Amino acid sequence: MKTILLVPTGEGVGLTSACLGLVYALECQGIKPGFVKPFSQELQPENERTTALFEHVSKTKTVQPIPYAQVVHQLSHDQQDELLEEAVRLHREVAKQHDLIIVEGLLPNFRDSFADDLNALLAQALDAQVVIVSGADINNPLRSAERIEHQIRNFGGAESNRLRGVLFMRTKGLPEDSAQIPVTIDPNLRLLSDTSKFVASIQQTYSYIGTEKLPVIGLVPFSNTLSVPRLSDLAAHISAQWIHEGEANTRRVLHSSLITSNIEHELHKFVAGELIITAADRTDVLLASSLANSNGIPLAGLVLTEQHQPNEQALNFCQTAIKQGLPVLHTPLTTFETAQQLSTFGNEIPVDDIERAEQVTRFVSSHIDPQWLNSLISGAHSPRLSPSAFRHELVQKSIAAKKRIVLPEGDEPRTVQAAAICQSRGIAHCILLAKPEAVVEVAKARGIELPHDLEIIDPDLIRENYVEKMVELRKGKLNELQAREQLQDTVVLGTMMLALDQVDGLVSGAVHTTANTVRPAFQLIKTAPEYSLVSSVFFMLLPDEVYVYGDCAINPDPDAEQLAEIAIQSADSAKAFGIDPRIAMISYSTGTSGAGADVEKVAQATEIARQRRPDLLIDGPLQYDAASVESVGRSKAPNSQVAGRANVFIFPDLNTGNTTYKAVQRSANVVSVGPMLQGLNKPVNDLSRGALVDDIVFTIALTAIQAEQQSA
Known part of the structure; x- marks a missing residue:
């Protein structure tokens, strides 16, 4: 299984478009890749775009990302490992149906200072190869390269084996006609000459960018046609109310124009795709917009500004033209404020703009190097199991095993906490050998909530049951008196429970030496x-x-x-x-x-x-x-x-x-x-005396899996 992580150099580089384009390009090569966005950066979960757009465009269901609030909470509470394990879980869920997975990384921005570090950790956790996604300016190759250089440092620099390529998106400075390429999946439309010249310019300073080690896999032009929003996408951004919605869901804003002077000097602005912005009292502009629409000029729409409402009589007079589809809005903002707000509107594709998403997807895919795609599909890959993936697999396999694990050091605080965690998460059914009141006291002192089904056995109540059996197991080597004495040690008692198949495994060593833990196993388990x-x-x-x-x-x-x-x-x-x-x-x-x-x-x-x-x-x-x-x-x-x-x-x-x-x-x-x-015949595992609670949890999980393997 191969995983490709797309990592942006910053905001506004077209990361979502890059993900969708790469997915589509692979589908055109006969590969149906999976897609995962592990971490959401949307403040409201319902606004998550990339996952929804992928499902719309590819007609394939995928997993939902971890909500932004949870990401921030876990990072701020030093739960980075747990967060990465959850990302691995989402990845593994998709991997059940796919051999190649595209993963969308986090956007570095002023709000989320953790993005770069978390992207690097995510690449390790998923054993992913990394494609850097960046904007580019043909006229400033050095600045474009510096963004790449800054980002690859997070992955170990130019020599890192993780790096798989660079995808330049929204490239500016190309010839005017290059952005008018038809929206198809025709590799012949790739800008080979422009790419070659641009890479040569970059290599004057950064020689490794564009080499076989770090190839430029695509140079995607900035397209006015594909980067423009629908008028319906802008309404909330300028605090506007609809006077007439018309065809706002299909009319796209190619340009916007402020109308402030006499109308006869502004008529040249009334062209297809233009958003006309003017004060609400400019009845002449309202009439001109209506006439343009009636004459077959599909304006993007009309925005009337300022606090006062537009003239009712004028609106009624224009109803016939307006009803032919002209969208009209009113905003309390001034004309200048409206223009300012529109200038800050991003290029992101809204969730419901499926038409634009499909066009952008095909446009991006047509610029991705097909030879690189072939190498991605056919190239050998030696998978590595990351620590996060290991921990995830450990927990999942132990949950499936449903084994009983005895813990002889039953009132040791770290052991009590680990047992509570394992019991509550279903990692194993834990049995603490200790006085119940001692365990309760430890739990109360440490603020540990003991699960109701956590089993606590008082050694004094069961010890005698094992004397005869122990003498039998060690026939000729000890008598009843010696057996009774040795069974005072809870490790020996727990080992006897294991020898008689009353439990499936044993974990000890938080306070005992390795010899104390292992010796009874050698003698009784063999x-x-x-x-x-x-x-x-x-x-x-x-x-x-x-x-x-x-x-x-x-x-x-x-x-x-x-x-x-x-x-x-x-x-x-x-x-x-x-x-x-x-x-x-x-x-x-x-x-x-x-x-x-x-x-x-x-x-x-x-x-x-x-x-x-x-x-x-x-x-x-x-x-x-x-x-x-x-x-x-x-x-x-x-x-x-x-x-x-x-x-x-x-x-x-x-x-x-x-x-x-x-x-x-x-x-x-x-x-x-x-x-x-x-x-050994049955699993017995030793702990370091400096073991942390997590160490004990994972050792219990290991033991449960060993028990499952040996019983298979």
Whole structure:
């Protein structure tokens, strides 16, 4: 699935027209793209234009954007991640029916200072390629290029792999006849010569604009004909009331003229498409407008200004002409104020102006480079799972799984809050092992609202039920007295509940060590039949993509066989969470550039993993930079399908893995989810003792999904 995000350089560049034109151009190539506008910038939700126009023009339903009030509220309450997850949800909804999606970005303006930052985050969240949409002036190529340069900085600059092209809209300074191009989808009408000259002028200062890396995909002329509003669109803007509406819904305002002097000096202004503006007491102008209309000159309309009402007798005298369709309005504004207001009216297409929307759509699409469209359709795309998409998928899959997760640290404040969130959102049915009164006290102190169906079990009331079963499970290794003593530990008690299938998974570690959490699982749950060891992975939520790190928590120094098994486990874990694994076996040496026992171990592990799982894309030994940085990967391992593109990193030992994950996490301020244990018969997961509430929520979701995978 490909996603193209259209990002404007500012207001008035024709973003809506660009979106509609690109959609239509793709349809003409045989592709039916989806469309999403994730964030509305309309103060009133009912005024949302682009989504409504897309549905009218394409005859296709799509999702409604997140209302502006909600966007502002979530951003101001530091809920950026939640906002992006909702945008991902809308995107995924449309993606169910489409392989290519056009997304409309936010308009940078004085009111919404967050627009540029949110556009950049949206591109990451949706793993979108970016097309910059900008106005242009043929006579000022430097100014046009500066707007592009300013915007692409938000996406990492000219070298960013996200950038897909530049679309110049409403281009001024072109020859007069270029804006009169028929409204068709004929690629031969593209302004190839003008585009080539304009790009050459830009490249004198900004050499990369117009190259293969950042092509100019279209130069769309400004069209007076297609940029003009209907008279009905202007009425509210000038506070006018209708005297006679006539054909206001179809007559378009090509120009407007103030009539202030003697009528004989103004008659040349009475032409088709002209909006005549004059004072309400100018009966001569009213008569002239009526006569022009009767003579077959389709004026756009007549606006009568000033506080006093137009002459009734004169209006009655002109009724026959007026009824032939001439729209007449009255506004309390002065003639000058009316003209000023009209000059500030935007070029946006109203929701109900379907005729203009369809014409603009075809006009824009006829100027988009068909070769670029073909490359967009046919070009290979390696999808990346963004952190926002990962969190969204995590929550959705866990909701669908409907699993019971036991939390042995039942009165720990972060755990109580996470359980309340998971229960209320349906992420899992949570069971807190704790005294009910202790949980209630924690909730009251923290202002946590406990869902009515959140299950709280007093360990003292159930502990005895597990003594006999535990002795049986660990036959010959402990007696009843020892079992009873060990069951005082709620982690052991929760693990017994899991071993007996009374719950589907266990999450602990907010106050317990990893050893406290894992040891009972090794003793009571044991490894799955197909595996010989238990390992772990962290999901590292980097800005652009989610990486999987294994093993950073369990095995101190695995041999080649064990390392291969860790790689296979980690790849399967990645797949379970929507990541198409490209596995790098990490070493201090790439390929055969170095030697030594440690490098040899990684090379052997790579071969073993390939033999056991030929379906996996796996390579090693690879240094970390060769695995993760495309340019380094091409240099050090040019024939590798993994180098520079890896998303699953298998470290050779615990020292390397744990150090690397913590260095990346802290230095880059990256959220890490885990460690998630893999290889057990049933899911048990450990938390960091510094875990935040969100960390616990996501670990509960991970555990629920693991349980679903293992029961499938």
